[in-house]
Amino acid sequence: MTVGPIRPSLGAVAARFLLVGATSFGGGLTGHLRRALVEDRRWLTEDEFLEGLSVAQAVPGPNAINLSIYAGWRLRGPLGAAVAALSVMLVPLAFVSAIAVGWAGATALPRAAGVLRALGAFGVGLMASSGLTMLRSARFDALDLALAAAAFAAVAFFTLPVPAVLFGFAALSAVRPRRVEAR
């Protein structure tokens, strides 16, 4: 990975990640990042985003934060990575801190439950959309698709541990036969 040709200012990086962090209600932060970085701004290509998410999963820690670090790195180097991660965390941190302080009274809002359910469903839809779009744009061959489907089923249906599935199927994917040497 190199710092890419697109170099938005550190301020622009901070503003973008701040907005993504502040609006990522209901989960699905990875989907929000994909939309903001690949589609709204062409700061990362689909390939770069998929590489970033792959590295983010292989390194321990929350995926979306690791992914923010990757994206910040590509845009502005190590400092950009730190700025991206701090910016995406800032508003969520303030929010959860406020929840901590107001914990006792927070459950008393009757309509809030309906809004939360809707936001959770929104997060699911967004993540599904991101995954399917990535699946389409990744130029996978039949074996890749089979590996993706197997990893999906192993976690979604058979509830196998995610780290075992991640490294097990990645090892299979590394030794699979390839007609043309990739890159």
Add this chain to the structure above:
Amino acid sequence: MSGTMLELLRVFTLLSLSAFGGGNVLIPEIQRQAVAVHAWLSAREFTEAFALSRAAPGPSTLFVLLIGWRAAGGPGAAAAVLAMFLPGAALMQCACAALARWGRLPLVGRVVAAFRPVTVGLLLASAAVMAKTTVVDARTGAIALLAAAGATFTRAPLPALLLAAAAAGWLLG
């Protein structure tokens, strides 16, 4: 520094360093450590903290702030968050630096490429796992479908789509 603070730092640092594949895989172990092993909060409080934290934006693992808060107030909250996020972030910085230096080597390219199909499969699996607890009836199913369609086929800004979903949730109760 008190024993509780040290324990918070130790437990969440170890959890952070074992979160391969993302933070969601940790939640059962966080519950075991916080409720059964250290009794920082009760099982009911744990469930309540997790549910409340979903009202906030950002990564779901941020709810460890509430556990630290219950265990040791403001300093406990800060310790839990720092221990949960800093070690992984430092490793990711190292991984990015390593990629910048060695990313063009064919072997590194092959290793990263090997993760690509698994990464997409796991992203879709996390949507499916989230769906098990959030898509519970026709309304939430419709909202999830509309969100997926809106995000896939329109250029509408996500915050606008999100507000529409929130409004639907408010009106439908």
